[in-house]
Amino acid sequence: MKTLLNTLIFLGMFLAGLEIVAQKDSIAMQRSARKLVREGNALYERQKFTDASVAYKKALNNSAYYDKASYNLGNALYQDKNYQEAIPQYELTAKTATDKFTKAEAYHNIGNAMMETKNYQGAVDAYKNSLRNNPNDDETRYNLAVAQKMLDKQNQDNKDNKDNKDNKDKKDKKDQNQDKKEGEDKDKKDDKNKDGEGDKDKKDQNQDKKEDEKNDKQKPKPQQGKMSPEQIKQLLESLQNEEKKTQQKMNAQKAKGDKLKQEKDW
Helix, strand or coil, X not given: CHHHHHHHHHHHHHHHHHHHHHHHHHHHHHHHHHHHHHHHHHHHHCCCHHHHHHHHHHHHHHCCCCHHHHHHHHHHHHHCCCHHHHHHHHHHXXXXXXXXXXXXXXXXXXXXXXXXXXXXXXXXXXXHHHHHHCCCCHHHHHHHHHHHHHHXXXXXXXXXXXXXXXXXXXXXXXXXXXXXXXXXXXXXXXXXHHHHHHHHHHHHHHHHHHHHHHHHHHCXXXXXXXXXXXXXXXXXXXXXHHHHHHHHHHHHHHCCCCCCCCCCXX
């Protein structure tokens, strides 16, 4: 009985020692993660975004649920134009953040990344989620309007392309039927020629050719048209309007919010 008791005491002490070692390792890894985030922040400030991404990833290897590291990694990837890779990092922050303002910023950056990849529906959804967490953010509200406009245009273009394809398919089918009919008519015509009426057809063709040549000679030659001053004025106004539309579109593209705030860990 005494031997069993000693064994249990020893086993308890052994397990307690393992737990202390694990805690020390965990604390050491967390400190290492914070140090790596600080290194990543310094690289980010010097616009070395690829190197900063490496530092943030190392920090996450030491502490997988380190919010600051994941959010800053998303920013570094975004700045390096790796938009698809940045989105999951922002989504992780949006999911784990405890305050609404951090969630709003994460969703806002998701919307920006979606805009860059022309996923306008995703951008609209992200900006809406951002506004649910921070309804007073005018920057996000403006970006939502831009994203909605781009989505409407994309949907209209897709509809026009579908209509054009349907019309093309109908035209192709009509042309096929016409070609088939012409082929059948030609076969009938060939059979008729074989029956001895080829000479008459040839004579008719020659007569038709002469009539066509005669008609061509009688056609008036086209004359070079001249534009009236009013037509020139209308053309210039049309060109100016098109230029304004193009400039407005470019301005809308530039209007994407720049909410890429770093999470500090000093």
